[in-house]
Amino acid sequence: MIKNLLISFIFIFSVSAESQEAINQWVFNALERAQLNVDKGNLEAAEKIYYDYASGTYSSKSYDHFVLLRTYGFFLLQQDRNADALKYLKQADQKRKMPPMDVFNLKYILGQIYYVEGQKDKAKETFLEWIKIGTDNQFDLRPEGYATLATIYAQDSDWDNALIYITFAMDNTIVFVENWAQLKFAIHIQKKQYMIALEVAQDLVRVKPKNKAYIEQMAGVYNVIKFEEESLASLEFKLQQNLLKKSSEYINLANFYLYKGLPVDSSKVIKKGLSLGVLDNNIKNNELLSNAYIIAKDFDNAVNSLINVTKLSDDPKYDYRIGQIYLQNSDYKNAIKFLKIARKKNWNGSKGSLEMLIGISYIELDDFNNARIELAKAIALGKEDEAESWISYMDSTDSLRAAAAAN
Numbered sequence: 001m002i003k004n005l006l007i008s009f010i011f012i013f014s015v016s017a018e019s020q021e022a023i024n025q026w027v028f029n030a031l032e033r034a035q036l037n038v039d040k041g042n043l044e045a046a047e048k049i050y051y052d053y054a055s056g057t058y059s060s061k062s063y064d065h066f067v068l069l070r071t072y073g074f075f076l077l078q079q080d081r082n083a084d085a086l087k088y089l090k091q092a093d094q095k096r097k098m099p100p101m102d103v104f105n106l107k108y109i110l111g112q113i114y115y116v117e118g119q120k121d122k123a124k125e126t127f128l129e130w131i132k133i134g135t136d137n138q139f140d141l142r143p144e145g146y147a148t149l150a151t152i153y154a155q156d157s158d159w160d161n162a163l164i165y166i167t168f169a170m171d172n173t174i175v176f177v178e179n180w181a182q183l184k185f186a187i188h189i190q191k192k193q194y195m196i197a198l199e200v201a202q203d204l205v206r207v208k209p210k211n212k213a214y215i216e217q218m219a220g221v222y223n224v225i226k227f228e229e230e231s232l233a234s235l236e237f238k239l240q241q242n243l244l245k246k247s248s249e250y251i252n253l254a255n256f257y258l259y260k261g262l263p264v265d266s267s268k269v270i271k272k273g274l275s276l277g278v279l280d281n282n283i284k285n286n287e288l289l290s291n292a293y294i295i296a297k298d299f300d301n302a303v304n305s306l307i308n309v310t311k312l313s314d315d316p317k318y319d320y321r322i323g324q325i326y327l328q329n330s331d332y333k334n335a336i337k338f339l340k341i342a343r344k345k346n347w348n349g350s351k352g353s354l355e356m357l358i359g360i361s362y363i364e365l366d367d368f369n370n371a372r373i374e375l376a377k378a379i380a381l382g383k384e385d386e387a388e389s390w391i392s393y394m395d396s397t398d399s400l401r402a403a404a405a406a407n
Helices: 002-013 017-022 025-039 043-054 063-078 082-093 100-116 120-137 143-155 159-171 178-190 194-207 212-240 247-259 263-276 283-295 299-312 316-328 332-344 351-364 368-380 384-406
Strands: none
Touching (some): 025 043, 025 063, 043 063, 063 082, 082 100, 100 120, 120 143, 159 178, 178 194, 194 212, 212 247, 316 332, 351 368, 351 384, 368 384
């Protein structure tokens, strides 16, 4: 796997005329001599050159050393010496202020090696860094990286993140990759999203119509859906006859309705369970109720449910969510109120985004003075581009108002 990966990247990391301008001539000459030995099959001589130069003393910001370490690491990978290769590639990764594209490509290779070597946590961490660098610099993100990350999350039973990354991988490739589709199918089964799982199973059968395992897989999903439909009918009948006695029955029925796209019915079931005392008035059940209301676009009741949650939990994410709902529905005063509560509780999400939302709310209230204060905080927290655009809007608005007043 790693050798194939290296072949696909050889054009990126080969010592080209462009890289000659970026590294010293003596480094380029050394790499060229080493490659000539590789081409002749004289691997010991090639390795001696790589080792001697890579082991030299360099500045922590030396691009020459970065290239030497990286190239030596790739050479070792081609010899199936993954552990030795990791040693030098990790040293290259520790170099500071290297060109973003070089770091981006190195992170991708490192992520794959960590995964192959069974170091899942390091692989996950490295791929997330790779995505951040790619996103920040608008580099093309290889869908294979997302698929590997999805596999890691699936192995950790983190089905939500697994689905996010495998969906991105499949949406951003032209060819149909069977093992990616199989992973997506498995994720939907784990999430009990059987109708979507059926669609994936049908795609697999279309691609491999004679594959017995795929046909049996599709038939199995049909049977589950049939059973689910019968179970739903049974629960609905028991609800009508006031025969639902277990909290699990209320939750299952509420989730069924959400799955079927009936959020209003879902909210009614949860409310009934809460009013009868069958469902506990806890965070989980109130959060489920608020989600049903949000999907149904019943934002007043969604807020009320989340306010109940804030009485049971000090987690600022619920105050933040309330603030978002108010902002989306143009209730800017309440948006500011709850976003500031989230800030006071030390909101652990993007603090820059939080300040941006407060600033935007003030702008909508035509309170530019407070808006500028909040946007200045957002800029200090890394939201310079977004904040500057709103500051420009306020500057333009102030200028137009001043001109109108002068006339």
